Amino acid sequence: MKLSFEELLAEGGHFEGDFAFTEDDMKVNVENFSADFIPTDSGLFLDVEFSYSFEAPCARCLEPTKGFGKQTAGIQLMSQSLEDVKEETELTDDDMGVCWVEDDEIDLYEIIKQEVVFYLPVRVVCGEDCKGLCPQCGENLNLGSCKCKDVADPRWVGLDKLKNN
Ligand SMILES: [Zn+2]
Ligand SMILES: [Zn+2]
Known part of the structure; x- marks a missing residue:
């Protein structure tokens, strides 16, 4: 889902949806997401909430194993065109992720995908007693x-x- 940074910076925006992707041998479903773009003094803030499920072979017995989760994330979106803001932001963005936008293009799925991947388990086990x-x-x-x-x-x-x- 490609969005324009400049347009969102002017008006903000709200998006909802779902999509799926694979990460290594994991099948991931972003079952629904809700994203709010909020224009701020230092750029564009993305407030996103998402629920997801995944399926991967158990690391011990190889049986398909499912899991799910729900998370929120706050991401500061910055454009190269806001060069003057860049230096200021580097000092204050310690808590939240900053995502640099190139060519005015925001790929919302890609941003959410990276957040989901962050929360996926490194090793899936069907049960502790497997x-x-x-x-x-x-x-x-x-x-x-x-x-x-x-x-x-x-x-x-x-x-x-x-x-x-
Ligand atoms: Zn045997
Ligand atoms: Zn197992």
Whole structure:
């Protein structure tokens, strides 16, 4: 969604919508977002609220695992054309993100996407107690124990015989 910085700077604006994207092996749905552009003395302020869901393979058992979240973000949008404001802003923008706009073009989806990616987990696990896959046969151990456990280690079979005798 491409928007004009100059137009929003003059009038502000409100946008809502949804979109989807993929990030590495994660499928992400921005289920809805609400964005308000507010003209300020130092440029344009973007106040955005978004809810999202994602699906990725569990890092241990590879089962598709879902998650979701809801966040808000405040982003100061600056244009190269506001050169005089730049120096002032660098001293005061410690709390909020500053996004530099090139060629008067604001890509709202891209801005929201970056915010969502920031909140996505680095490693998705289906549950803290996920047992993962058997390193020998690759069976999902959450679904039951695999046959590997039933097969006695051949090195011990001989010892058992000795003990029993
Ligand atoms: Zn798992
Ligand atoms: Zn196994």
